[in-house]
Amino acid sequence: MLYIKCPYCGYRSQNEFAYGGDATIKRPELNKEVTDKEWDNFVYLRKSPRGKHLELWHHVSGCRQWIKVLRDTNTHEIFNTYKSEDKVET
Amino acid sequence: MTQSFRLDKTGLINKNKKISFKFNGKSYFGYEGDTLASALIANGVHLVGRSFKYHRPRGFFGAGVDEPYAIVQLYRNGETDPNVRATEQELFEGLEAKSVNCWPSVNFDIGAINNFLNIFLPAGFYYKTFMWPRSFWYKIYEPFIRKAAGFGAASTKHDKEKYEHKYEYCDLLIAGSGPSGLASAYAAAKNGARVILAEDKPRYGGSLLTSDVSIGNQSGKDWADNIIAELKGMENVIVKNRSQIFGYYDHNMLVMSERITDHLPKSDKHTPKQRMWYIRAKQVVISSGSIERPIVFGNNDTPGVVLASAAKEYMKVYGVLVGKKPVIFTNNDSAYETAIEFKKNNINPVVLDSRKNPQSEIIKEALSLGIEVKFSHVVVAAKGYKKVKSCDIAMISDNKENLIDITNIKCDCICVSGFWTPTIHLASQSGSKTKFVEDIDAFIPDKSKQKEITLGSANGVFTLDETLKTSFQKGYELSKEITNQDNKLQSPQVSEKQQSKHDKFWCVPLPNGKNYKRFLDFQNDVAVSDIELALREGYRSIEHVKRYTTLGMATDQGRTSNLNGLQLVSKIENKVVPAVGHTTFRPPYTPVTIGAIVGREIGKHSKPTRKSPMHSWHEKNNAVFVDAGVWLRPRYYKKDNEGLFEASKREAENVRKNVGVCDVTTLGKIDVKGKDSAEFLNRVYTNAWLKLPVGKARYGVMLREDGVVMDDGTTTRISENHYHMTTTTAQAANVLSHLEYYLQIVWPELDVNVVSSTEQWAGAAIAGPKSRDLLQKIFPDTDVSNDALPFMGFLEANLFGVKARIFRISFSGELAYEVNVESDNGNFMWEKIIENGKHFNLQPYGTEALSTLRIEMGHVAGSELDGRTIPYDTGLDGLISKKKDFIGKRSLLKKAFNETDRQRIVGVVPLDKKTSIPEGSHLVNDPKAKMPILKLGHISASCWSVEHNNPFSLAILKDGKNMIGSKLYAMSPLKNKTIPVEIVSSHYVDPKGERVRS
Structure with a gap:
């Protein structure tokens, strides 16, 4: 079970969190024309990298904040965690 | 009644307290501190089971967790447990146990005919035998395999015992209380670290309990006892025995199962039987020790063939002799300790050492005590069926390929030692790679993956002096990093005997003209010939060989068999052992009960129950409740003899006619x-x-x-x-x-x-x-x-x-x-x-009337909004704004979502106006068409329309918009019903919605 440092609450076990997928996905702006391909990429297509992955986790049984976690999908090592508004270079 | 195999003077058990127990219906007694195994051996009982495949007689092989044979069915306090190792089960008053895998009895087992039919039961026999004809699978093969497979039977009764979960955090978690565990725990605890020390066995000390060493001016055992006593008194230390750390998971989360009352006749009312600990440790010390491995020889599964270390443990811990005429067969020095222990108890062993001319302190001591030692000698085969009666021995050539002068000597046990295998399961589970060390012919952990370190014989270090020095040092260093304290203890002086090198010899060749079975895996009856066959048939990967032959599977997970199996594969394939590799170590290290995994999350406690503030009123007024997620909601309020149908109909009718009230707190x-x-x-x-x-x-x-x-x-x-x-x-x-x-x-x-x-x-x-x-x-x-x-x-x-x-x-x-x-x-x-x-x-x-009311109105709910429907499908397309953007809007442009014959919600009425349509029924054109019949839609919700007084259902139907008025069939293969129906509007009552505005 992962041990995730919530930027608001400190270290908490994984069972307090819900996984939220790739944190680098950007929703197309509202009221803007998007092609079928762009929209499908946003809704359905995700990379599944082996290695570093910036992802969202929701501290559902805690402060209810969505946070960003930079994790190695292969080793489960967590390099760092961030608040949702933090800019992260990957 | 005297116990003829019990020693008067040695042992750590309490001989003042007799304990009576039953095995296979017969009464015996043992002493407080015995295991079921030691008590049976003391009573001269060696036949405890039958083997998995050939039903050959099985005795005891080890003295602890490594035991592959002595698996029994245990009865305790009206409950029964399968898969209990007799070598680990502590004796308690009134214990009852039975042999497994034998019928009608362990002495006369009909399945033993497999032993003579063994040419039909080669490696992979499941895969070869049970394939054809296919129609035999359900009725003949599967029941047969189910009956034949496994040891013992799980109880079908509700388990009355309590189990708990506990979460704990610590600086250092130490797995195993042998010399390295004790030393590192002590050094770290004295340096201010919060330490948890876990020992699987009831007694602390590991090898110190049986080895002949001194630490400082104390015996190894006294030193261990004193350290434990001191640790127990420290506030920053938790010391637990009967506690197995069985799994190493991510981010230094380890799981330990603590057996709290398994060794007692029954659990008292408030004490759990077992407790599962989830421990998050800053550092882990793996001091899990090592397990002796056997040397492979003919009929090496005969009862009476035991590990030399087990024979020593039975004598020194339990005061029990595994035999009175022992042969000790070894390729290394450690078995000499067993020989000397026999001699000290006035038993004369014969030592067969495969080495030609080994020189060491302990061999000298053995010889000086007058112990008969034959160098360059091996056991060729054990003789005897239900117990060893003699053995064929021979001189072995220097290249270890030829047997010279086979002779038979009488004996009643063969104590075998093929050197030591580090227990690296936890380190491997943590993700660490392993490396093969030629010096010890075994794998040890390579670089640590998580924050863990492996010490002592688990790390391939077999001298006490080096183990203690390293462990004191590491305990100090690791704790210093965490506590920033600097209280360093000196490692004590050690006196131990120096050992000479072991012989890289693990399997005795077959004599000419003999085809003795030479077992590698005792629990699964995997012999040398099975592995040879698997390789001839083309299996190469060790993982495939394992699954095909079952080598290293089941409850002992190959603790005594894996390395010899690898040696064999490496020899046949002409590869070095590390190139063959080993199979993956997966948790749990030993079987864990389902009860401990579940803990208290059972029955009503498996999820929270949410109740509305009006719950007690509902209870008092005959509400029948239904689970709505985690909420409990009144389904209907029962009057007189009403059932669900009558009550909900009455309630719904009253809403349409008068007025009703429904608890909607759960929204x-x-x-x-x-x-x-x-x-x-x-x-x-x-x-x-x-x-x-x-x-x-x-x-x-x-x-x-x-x-x-x-x-x-x-x-x-x-x-x-x-x-x-x-x-x-x-x-x-x-x-x-x-x-x-x-x-x-x-x-x-x-x-x-x-x-x-x-x-x-x-x-x-x-x-x-x-x-x-x-x-x-x-x-x-x-x-x-x-x-x-x-x-x-x-x-x-x-x-x-x-x-x-x-x-x-x-x-x-x-x-x-x-x-x-x-x-x-x-x-x-x-x-x-x-x-x-x-x-x-x-x-x-209640909710049933609530459903009726919404269904006949055509209001959608969860059964229509089922995660597969878009607004059009559920008639909600009128609520789609054309002017603004919103979440999901862009997806509604998808081609499939705009097909003209897209599915849509409709109402469904049976033509006879009587037969209720089961929810989940399929709507089809022609129920007599050849299977699979084209499905046009499905019934999402059904009710008895109180307005029309006939059954009514909602359905999601292909081209539903244009299907109003059509006649179809609702088919429910589950309920075996085919009902002719008419498709109508989903708004069956008040289609214009006037009532809500009245």
Whole structure:
């Protein structure tokens, strides 16, 4: 079970969190024309990298904040965690 | 009764306390501190089971966790446990155990015929034998395999015992209380670290209990006892025996099962039987020791063949002799300790050492004690069926390939030692790679992956002096990093005998003309010949060989067999052992009971139960409850002999005719506040929200980004920047997460806050033509007329001194209101409604009537919004705004979502107007067509329409829009029903929606 440092609450076990997928996905702006391909990429297509992955986790049984976690999908090592508004270079 | 194999003077057991027990129906006694195994051996019992495949007689092989044979069915306090290792089960008064895998008895086992038919049971026999004909699988092969497979039987009764879970955090977790565990724990604890020291066995000390060493001026055992006593007295240390750390998971989370009362006749009322510990450790010390491995020879599975270390443990710990005429067969020095121990107890062993001319202190000692030692000698084969009676021995050539001068000598046990295998399971589970060390012919952990270190013989270090020095040092260093303290202890002086090198010899060749079975894996009956066959048949990967032959599987996970198996594969394949590799070590290290895994999360405790504030009223008034997610809701209120059908029909009819009240507290409620709330709702819902006035409610539908309907509900504008959102009971939590995601991640610029208020409000829906009259009665000071409180209106009002919110919204399709009060006032509100409703023939109604009312109105709910339907499918396309963008809108342009014959909600009535249609039935054109029949749609919800007095269902049907009036068939293969039906509008009652506005 992962041990995730919530930027608001400190270290908490994984069972307090819900996984939220790739944190680098950007929703197309509202009221803007998007092609079928762009929209499908946003809704359905995700990379599944082996290695570093910036992802969202929701501290559902805690402060209810969505946070960003930079994790190695292969080793489960967590390099760092961030608040949702933090800019992260990957 | 005397125990002829019990020693008077040695042993750590309490000989003042006799304990009686039964094995296979026969009574015996042992002493406090015995295991079932030691007590049986003391009584001369060696035949304890039958082997898995050939049903050959099985005795004891080890003295602990490594035991592959002595698996028994245990009976305790009216319960039974399968798969119990007799070598680990401590004796208690009244213990009963039986042999497994034998019928009718362990002495006369019919399955032993397999032993003579063994040419039909080669490696992979399951795969070869049970393939054809296919029709035999269900009735013949599968039942046979199920009956033949496994040891013992699980109880089918409810387990009365309690099990607990515990979460713990520490600086150092130390797995194993042998020399390295004790030393590192002591050094770290003295340096201020919070330490948990876990020992699987009842006694602490590991190898110190049986080895002939001294530490400082004490014996190894005394040193261990003193350290443990001191650790137990320290506040920063938890010391646990009977506790197995069986799994090493991510981020230094380890799981330990503590056996609290397994060694007692029964658990007292409040004590759990076992406790599962989830431990998050900053550092882990793996001091799990090593297990002796056997040398492979003919008939090496005969009862009486034991590990030399086990023979020594039986003598030194339990005061029990495994035999009185022992042969000791070894390739290394450690078995000499066993020989010397026999000699000290006036038993004369014969030592066969495969080495030609080894020189060491302990060999000298053995010789000086007059022990007979034959160098360059091996055991060729054990003789005897249910117990060793003699053995064939021979001289072996220097190249270890030829046997010279085979002779037979009498003996009653063969103590075998093929050197030591480090127990690297935990290190491997943590993700560390392993490396093969030629010096010890075994794998040890390579570089640590997590924050862990392996010490002592688990790391391939077999001298006490080096083990203690390293362990004291590491205990100090690791604790210093955490505590920043600098209290360093000196490692004590050690006196031990130096050992000479072991012989790289692990398998005795077969003599000419003999085909003795030479077993590698004793639990699964895997012999050398099986591995040879698997390799001949083309299996190469060690993982494949394992699965094909079952080498290293089952409860002992190959603790004594894996390395010899690898040696064999490496020899045949002509590869070095590390190139063959080993199979993966997976948790659990030893079997863990399901009870311990489940803990207290059983029955009602497996999930929380949520109850509305009016729950006790429902109980008192004969409500029959139903689970709605984690909520308990009244399904109907039983009167006299009514069943579900009669009661719900009565309740629904009363709503249509008079007035009913339903507890709707469970609906999800979310408070939405902030100056951008209107804009946010406008993005979340499919319809327009910017112009909703204060004091008005609106029905809304929200989508996922893929265009599928996520949830629906009404949201009310309480004040300029304050909304009260409702969700369905089931989706409440998901909707809140969904809103938080958009507010925090996608549109953080919006000034909006959301919080769940589900539990803050109690809700009652008052529905029916007389509901306004009732409402007026409970709110005498408030004008609730159609003008003052129109459909979708909202008022705050005073309910006999309690603040209330009135929403004029309707799920039933009748004139209806929802009254909310703060939860603490819920029961007060409910009783006032009931009391004042008597005059109007008010009846409470449950979820079943609620469903009936909404189904015949064609209102959609979870069964239609099932995560597969888009707004069009459920008739909600009228709520799609063309003017604005919202979550999921772009997906609605997808081609498939705009096909002209797209599925859509319809009503379904059976042609006979009598037969109810099972939910989940398929709608088909021709029920007699060849399978698979083309499915046109499915029944999503069914009820008995109280308005029309006949069955009515909702369905999602292909091209539903153009199917009204068609005749189809509803097929339910599960219920074996085919019902001719007519497709009608989904709005079966009040299609124009006039009642809600009346």
